[in-house]
Amino acid sequence: MVPVSYYFALSAILFALGALGVLVRRNAIVVFMSVELMLNAANLLFVAFARSYAALNGQIYVFFVIAVAAAEVAIGLALIVAIFRTKQSIDIDEISSLKG
């Protein structure tokens, strides 16, 4: 059995990579995919903790996170499509109309 702390380390690395993607990429869809990577890293942590304590609750939470992520992706992609219709671009540097 692999020590559960290895899974925590892997989850931390994946979460940091997702955060890096949100910060450096300019394509809005890739930024969005990086958010999914972070959600996935958190899911891995939930399941590892559930295994560590031999409890089911962590896995139930992951189930709900997956369901909410599906809703979030649908809404987010619809917003990106709507933004693309008005600005003809999904470069997040261009989307600065709210800047003061």
Add this chain to the structure above:
Amino acid sequence: MTIDLLLFFGLAAVAVGAAIAMLLSRNAVYSALFLILNFATVAVFFLLLGAPFIAMAQVTVYAGAIMVLFLFVIMLLGAEQVLGRHKGGWQRPLAILLALALMVETGYLIFWRSDLVSVIQAAASDYATPQAIGESLFRDYLLPFEVTSVLLLVAMVGVIVLTKEERKKAG
């Protein structure tokens, strides 16, 4: 080194490599495909951690439905690449620095203050079978489960409203 550790490190290398390749790909379609690879390896991790139901949900919902939606939108918009000059050159090194700081902080919490994670309890033989998950879901978590269905309905209606073409005013 046992088989388990070899399997873990091999899969971890694939997962981290796929995540890095996703970040570095210029083409958004390649990014999406690398993310699917990452999700598949994480599903295998779920299997190793004794969560078969979550692993299958991960493959069907995440790697299947969600990523198909991503690929569909990328190809619909023709937004494989963002062209043009990158403004704000100081942001990128700062972002890399901040992400490294985040990784080091979480690593510190895990490896040097790991009193909370050192316990691993033996799981029962029927731990996390789909049957056990279903019983827990429909007994202890029935209300959140139903709220989730309402949330998905709201999301569906919202998407239809957001992507509907503006109707021209008649008259």
